[in-house]
Amino acid sequence: MSSTVIDIENLSKLYRLGQVSSKTLTHDFNRWFAKVRGKEDPYAKIGTENDRSVKTSDEYVWALQDVCFNVQQGDVLGIIGSNGAGKSTLLKLLSRVTSPSKGNIKVKGRIASLLEVGTGFHPELTGKENVFLNGAILGMTKNEIKRKFDEIVDFAGVAKYIETPVKRYSSGMYVRLAFAVAAYLESEILILDEVLAVGDAEFQKKCMGKMGDVAHNEGRTVLFVSHNLFAVSEICNKGLLMVNGRVSHSGPIAQTIDKYLKGGTSHSEIYLIKNKGIDWIGIPNRDNLTNCKPNDEISIDVSLFVKNLNMSGVFIDFNVFNENNENVVHSRSNWIGFTFDTKSNTPINLTYKIIAPQLAAGKYFLSVNIYQGNDVLLYVTNIEAFNINANNYFGSSIFLDGVNAITVPPFTISRNN
Amino acid sequence: MNTSAASVETDKWDVVISPKSKVINFNFAELWKYRDLLMMFVRKDIVTVYKQTILGPIWFVVQPIMTTMIYYFIFGRVAKLGTDNVPAILFYLGSNTLWLYFSETLNTTSKTFADNASIFGKVYFPRLLLPLSKVISGMIKLFIQLILFVLVLLYYIFVRHSVMPNQFIFLFPFLLVLMAALSFALGTIITSMTTKYRDMTFLVTFGVQLLMYATPVIYPVSKFKEYQTLIWLNPLTSIFETFKYGFYGKGSFSWGWLGYTVLFTVTTTIVGMVVFNNVEKKFIDTV
CATH class of the missing domain: 3.40.50.300 (P-loop containing nucleotide triphosphate hydrolases)
Known part of the structure; x- marks a missing residue:
């Protein structure tokens, strides 16, 4: 009850x-x-x-x-x-x-709240002293902490450093200890x-x-x-x-x-995570992609603009996410041997074609990753890309909802300019 | 049956959080519950001061020694303010030790909210614990400093035969309580008033310095014949004068003015706690 x-x-x-x-x-x-x-x-x-x-x-x-x-x-x-x-x-x-x-x-x-790890940790005090101080701040009595001290240290995995001031801890050790105290709160x-x-x-x-x-x-x-x-x-x-x-x-x-x-607000923004000289412009044919069929070929035009970058052998990654933010399609241009060169102040128009995507009905989002070697030049995600509508019984026969598997359907990437 | 039993049970809430607060709402039971935390704060205050030092707690006595020497030369030798025939070193050491306690406690408690906003913003505990811990940790430092004072006092009593304590020395614990309460009360009032409008903080630092000159720390009250009443109106005066009278057997003492100080302290303590109580719930939004 x-x-x-x-x-x-x-x-x-x-x-x-x-x-x-x-x-x-x-x-x-x-x-x-x-x-x-x-x-x-x-x-x-x-x-x-x-x-x-x-x-x-x-x-x-x-x-x-x-x-x-x-x-x-x-x-x-x-x-x-x-x-x-x-x-x-x-x-x-x-x-x-x-x-x-x-x-x-x-x-x-009794409420114990943990709005932050390590509230009241004092850098000069040792790990042990801080466990007691932090525990008391969170509402434990001295005896409670004493009883659980060994468990806390064990959980944090910092037994070797427990008599050392926490200012000498690595940041990871610091939060480990802090979280451990909170984990053993009796509330x-x-x-x-x-x-x-x-x-x-x-x-x-x-x-x-x-x-x-x-x-x-x-x-x-x-x-x-x-x-x-x-x-x-x-x-x-x-x-x-x-x-x-x-x-x-x-x-x-x-x-x-x-x-x-x-919800409307959650996916409305495009997140630009990295930009080193290439601007994301958009998907010019977005309007044609609002009503795709489950097994149709999907052709996405991608428009970019190179501001100030002269490079050759640039690769591009396309990832498609469903509404649950699960990566469902993964395509790398190196797999098909596609690279391109960038010249300052020039636009780049690409077409990314997913052949037989096999996706369930729903809204799909694109994440684009451009890089050369290990250097990420552009990373933009959460771009509303296409919708798949299945208005008859047979069309909605593919249920991928809730499945985390990434599929790699055949695809092509081509440059149009 | 079940529903009525349940509704009776649900009426027993442990905590009810609501916007309205009573003007006077001292939760002493809660303070008592958190006594371990209070002691932890006190320990932190004391221990962190001398971490990574070789001399450790000995550093607590360096400050009164240095200021006493400075005062001895400036106020004793150069300004010749006089000490009521008490040996100058003893006179300055005693009043300085007391003054350091008062001013440090007032300074730290008056910054309670501003200095601890990051902790207060993340976790609840009775906010009054922090100023209380400052009062107690200051007291521990004071006791360490008093050891030095007592040694010097014994030297002047038994070796130099220049001072003789009287029975008023037994008022000393009471004087400490008064001073602790007064610095705590003023500190909490100031910190409560500065959470939203910071203007007051500028006044505090030099206000405390000015207060020292209005208190018989570096001079005996008898020095100023004309302004006697004005000086006694400062509630700290009777504390310092009683201290000197008890320990040195010289100076002035008045039950009347001591009573005035007690009344003043009790009033400000109550005001301080009421103000603090009203501010502590919402200060985090404005600090």
């Missing part, structure tokens, strides 16, 4: 934009005056929804607005959403770092914010294992914020999707992740 351990009602948080100045003092005075007269905060009424990309004249913004949900005991809740959706604000309110503007949170049991509710992105692959695996342990075997309630959807889907059983400070969806984790990925 499960019972509600966290109950959140109409939770809202108002933030002021811009800088603290004499104007703030005026606002403070007005606010105080309203309070004296028993009126509502005059600035709470005018706050706008939190959409960071849209410029507003408003000085106040709702980082969280009317958030309501509850968490049952033993739930592992994954909180997802794009940057600035209010996830961290929510965790801050839950961990009592700041207090809400409206609404309330009711909690049953009914654990709050985690993106802290798994630490350490090497082996340690990350260990952390994931520990998290799963905490959640499934010890029956503790966990709230987990991460952009690593794989980790979220692995650990969590429930999900909460935040959009612009509001709860947009809550339910089983798979369903929530699905909503997040299909």
